[in-house]
Amino acid sequence: MENIKAVIEALIFASDAPLSLEKICIILSDVEKQEIKEALEKIVLEYNERQSGIYLQEVAGGFQFRTRPELSPWIKKLKSTKPHSLSPAAMETLAIVAYKQPIVKSEIESIRGVDVGAPLKGLLDKKLIRIVGRKDVPGKPIIYGTTRKFLEVFNLKDLLDLPNLRELKELNQQQEIVEQEIVEKTTEDISNL
Amino acid sequence: MDNEQTINYAIKLDIFEGPLDLLLYLIKKNEIDIYNIPIALVTEQYLQYLKMIKALNLDLAGEYLVMASTLIHIKSRMLLPVPEEPEEEEEDPRAELVRQLLEHKTFKEAAANLGERPLLERDVFTRSALLPEEVEKTNTDEEELMEISVFELIEAFHRIVSQIDKKVLMEIDLEKLSLTDIINNIMEQLSVTKSLTFEDLLKGKKDRRRIIYTFLALLELIKLRMIKAYQTSVFGVIRIFPAVES
Structure with a gap:
């Protein structure tokens, strides 16, 4: 052809x-x-x-x-649509879900330091995040993840396309290393007893 | 005049998304090294802000108070004399807070980065003749299957229950039902037709008990991995297949 x-x-x-x-x-x-x-x-x-x-x-x-x-000003005149407006709280919650998914509400709250019930609901309504299941721990909390629409709206190829993911991963690894050290130290302490 | 001031304060305070945000602001304002926070200074300023919020008669979220007590706790721990020969190396009392602040800061920046991307319907537009809702509807015609969760099943169940005739629900049914019978029945039907829609299975069985038993049977079969449930799209038709081709 x-x-x-x-x-x-x-x-x-x-x-x-x-x-x-x-x-x-x-x-x-x-x-x-x-x-x-x-x-x-x-x-x-x-x-x-x-x-x-x-x-x-x-x-x-x-x-x-x-x-x-760069052509958006003209298109907006044509469409007269309201742009996607997400509050800072919603954006932050969305970023946490995007980078740390699958994630439960309490984990998001420990990062944001505030209740995230309202922003989570807003994001679910906008279909930017979805419920992916329930965690097998007491209380069976709901697990959240992002949707295809999230990728479409934020111009992302896939989740690996998220900016600065590497930095965040490094942060996580550092945290894990620290946690590991603590565990190792505690086991040492116990064996020394 | 008084009014104006109150409004100004309200706007300023609104910027803070919780106690961690307020702390980050104080750290930035004072040009403090986040790894070496002068806890006394920060605690003092933090409490001043809380007083201001109270003075303005605004609802003080519980999280702010928790953070205040955490700060005071850290401060008191830092005031304790460190034993000269510590039996075990003690962690800096601020470590956990610093970790939390750093994580919060990282995600604040990540959120800002996300917001700067070319967003659909804000910066970039597609040739979409259809509204998103319509696109979803047309997608259901496609036989592209995706595995579904129990939540979608429950939703379909609700849909069917809400559709049935209310009058029929009033009848008292003395027919004895057993889960085993219904499970066997579903498996029998599946061995003949290879696939059933969730709606097919429940239609014609109009009393609530039978619907619930059928639903329970399906959940049990899925749990036992005897059948698989698929859906063409969100809110699409749910199809049930035998897990193993017999």
């Missing part, structure tokens, strides 16, 4: 949600995955090179055309 690029471009344009590579592969069953990947990269480049008003973004595990951020 000579114009796979055009076919892929059309498929992404016609899709309502971000279109995954896997789905494109299923539709274009006689084309190699590698070839599709290369075509996608070419489309991304072409849109960037000619400074088009839209660009191809890899988001929520798929590809989607989006308008460029």
